[in-house]
Amino acid sequence: xxxxxxxxxxxxxxxxxxxxxxxxxxxxxxxxxxxxxxxxxxxxxxxxxxxxxxxxxxxxxxxxxxxxxxxxxxxxxxxxxxxxxxxxxxxxxxxxxxxxxxxxxxxxxxxxxxxxxxxxxxxxxxxxxxxxxxxxxxxxxxxxxxxxxxxxxxxxxxxxxxxxxxxxxxxxxxxxxxxxxxxxxxxxxxxxxxxxxxxxxxxxxxxxxxxxxxxxxxxxxxxxxxxxxxxxxxxxxxxxxxxxxxxxxxxxxxxxxxxxxxxxxxxxxxxxxxxxxxxxxxxxxxxxxxxxxxxxxxxxxxxxxxxxxxxxxxxxxxxxxxxxxxxxxxxxxxxxxxxxxxxxxxxxxxxxxxxxxxxxxxxxxxxxxxxxxxxxxxxxxxxxxxxxxxxxxxxxxxxxxxxxxxxxxxxxxxxxxxxxxxxxxxxxxxxxxxxxxxxxxxxxxxxxxxxxxxxxxxxxxxxxxxxxxxxxxxxxxxxxxxxxxxxxxx
Numbered sequence: 001x002x003x004x005x006x007x008x009x010x011x012x013x014x015x016x017x018x019x020x021x022x023x024x025x026x027x028x029x030x031x032x033x034x035x036x037x038x039x040x041x042x043x044x045x046x047x048x049x050x051x052x053x054x055x056x057x058x059x060x061x062x063x064x065x066x067x068x069x070x071x072x073x074x075x076x077x078x079x080x081x082x083x084x085x086x087x088x089x090x091x092x093x094x095x096x097x098x099x100x101x102x103x104x105x106x107x108x109x110x111x112x113x114x115x116x117x118x119x120x121x122x123x124x125x126x127x128x129x130x131x132x133x134x135x136x137x138x139x140x141x142x143x144x145x146x147x148x149x150x151x152x153x154x155x156x157x158x159x160x161x162x163x164x165x166x167x168x169x170x171x172x173x174x175x176x177x178x179x180x181x182x183x184x185x186x187x188x189x190x191x192x193x194x195x196x197x198x199x200x201x202x203x204x205x206x207x208x209x210x211x212x213x214x215x216x217x218x219x220x221x222x223x224x225x226x227x228x229x230x231x232x233x234x235x236x237x238x239x240x241x242x243x244x245x246x247x248x249x250x251x252x253x254x255x256x257x258x259x260x261x262x263x264x265x266x267x268x269x270x271x272x273x274x275x276x277x278x279x280x281x282x283x284x285x286x287x288x289x290x291x292x293x294x295x296x297x298x299x300x301x302x303x304x305x306x307x308x309x310x311x312x313x314x315x316x317x318x319x320x321x322x323x324x325x326x327x328x329x330x331x332x333x334x335x336x337x338x339x340x341x342x343x344x345x346x347x348x349x350x351x352x353x354x355x356x357x358x359x360x361x362x363x364x365x366x367x368x369x370x371x372x373x374x375x376x377x378x379x380x381x382x383x384x385x386x387x388x389x390x391x392x393x394x395x396x397x398x399x400x401x402x403x404x405x406x407x408x409x410x411x412x413x414x415x416x417x418x419x420x421x422x423x424x425x426x427x428x429x430x431x432x433x434x435x436x437x438x439x440x441x442x443x444x445x446x447x448x449x450x451x452x453x454x455x456x457x458x459x460x461x462x463x464x465x466x467x468x469x470x471x472x473x474x475x476x477x478x479x480x481x482x483x484x485x486x487x488x489x490x
Contacts (some may be wrong), residue, residue: 071138203305230246239261266489398410
């Protein structure tokens with residue numbers, strides 16, 4: 001957002017929650033920076049300056065406020081161009097893109113030069129990719145110090161730091177005190193206790209609608225939804241685990257409880273959960289665009305908190321989309337369940353918690369005879385081809401370069417059409433502007449806008465006015481009043 005001083009100051013003075021996480025307020029007289037919703041006394045106008053990110057404020061020498069906790073602020077989606085590219089870069093950073101390579105490697109995955117990447121980060125976020133990575137690791141560690149009883153050394157490595165020395169240096173640089181001083185409590189620590197992650201979002205958030213969507217497509221033995229809590233088994237690389245997710249509306253947070261035999265990199269876990277539940281969405285920005293369409297406005301105003309439901313692993317959306325082609329949700333779920341039970345990894349140590357196995361990844365399905373589980377020969381071939389492409393990094397690289405590029409890459413595979421490509425982009429890679437216009441369920445939902453069921457071309461042309469939020473328009477149309485749930489969208 002534009003950091004116009006008077007506008008930002010008005011938001012701070014009113015403690016407007018719509019701006020939480022979109023900028024940070026640094027007070028020059030105290031050396032502290034805060035969220036716009038900080039309950040502390042509002043500083044004088046001439047004593048504040050504003051930053052787009054916590055990393056930028058830290059780079060300028062300010063430390064996070066210990067009262068409003070900037071590390072707990074909701075994320076920023078920043079999907080309007082050119083910051084869509086920055087948003088994709090941030091996801092790659094959370095997945096460890098800078099852990100083993102430099103900025104040049106990250107830029108290469110995005111299809112741009114390192115100089116251009118640094119320029120975009122400077123213009124959009126006011127800092128560098130490496131500073132963002134350092135800040136995100138530090139802020140995750142800060143939350144783990146408060147919310148868990150994990151040993152400090154375990155928190156250091158789970159947050160992505162390579163050594164305790166690096167961890168201590170970064171924490172002291174950001175927070176001006178040591179990790180032990182930040183924790184500030186004497187308590188027995190447990191390296192095997194469940195890890196609690198608090199994931200903030202901008203309200204409104206329709207947790208019930210999101211859970212119902214996931215629940216209607218839940219794979220028995222892999223995931224479940226009981227009306228309040230979502231639970232699933234997850235593949236964590238070297239180990240497996242179970243995650244329980246509940247909604248805390250009073251604090252505008254989701255609470256995720258992770259049980260695993262071996263603690264995985266938690267920045268990646270947090271990033272996956274944020275993408276899966278679309279926690280970085282900005283409902284106000286979506287509403288502003290979609291409300292310009294008079295017909296769509298009534299739907300959006302009735303349900304402004306709809307989020308785009310994701311998946312734990314992007315490749316899961318590939319499997320669901322291809323198996324779900326031209327069959328009902330129930331039929332698709334039956335086939336997907338057989339695939340999961342045939343090729344998913346069984347859980348170890350948590351068999352009595354609920355789920356029994358993870359959803360199979362690309363490695364398990366690259367040569368699997370999926371026809372035996374009920375997939376069509378053409379669909380099985382497409383899944384195996386895309387599994388190999390995913391293992392080679394082609395799909396992630398295509399997504400990093402944008403929705404259109406991803407669609408082109410996917411459409412080059414036999415058995416993958418525009419509907420399937422759009423669905424994979426929407427659910428698998430969190431694209432906010434994916435729109436499967438040919439979907440019959442969407443076309444039926446759009447009948448209330450057209451007076452009759454439109455053709456795919458007619459719907460696609462009208463959807464142009466909904467950019468860059470067509471994925472949200474799709475959710476509104478597909479889940480609208482009286483819409484038939486048995487149509488597509490597996």
